[in-house]
Amino acid sequence: WKLPELADLCRMSRATFMRQFQDKLGRSALDFLTDLRMSLAANELKKPAISTEAVAETVGYHSVSAFRHVFAERIGMTPGEWRRLARKGE
Numbered sequence: 001w002k003l004p005e006l007a008d009l010c011r012m013s014r015a016t017f018m019r020q021f022q023d024k025l026g027r028s029a030l031d032f033l034t035d036l037r038m039s040l041a042a043n044e045l046k047k048p049a050i051s052t053e054a055v056a057e058t059v060g061y062h063s064v065s066a067f068r069h070v071f072a073e074r075i076g077m078t079p080g081e082w083r084r085l086a087r088k089g090e
Helices: 003-009 014-025 029-045 052-058 064-075 079-089
Strands: none
Touching (some): 029 079
């Protein structure tokens, strides 16, 4: 998902969409979208057959390094740490 596409679906300019989103939900559309992507990534990382690179691409990151950085920032641990912790919990 990309913000211009979401704005288009709502028949708004990107700026209007972002302003309306912030006004209605109290957080930015980009922040919400990032959290959603990281939540989806966390679920995908529980699957042992899927590589971190594939997960990064699935949630919209072309750079694995950027994905790892954002994941660690939002989740509080690296994707590898998350995967190991999820395996222990099974």
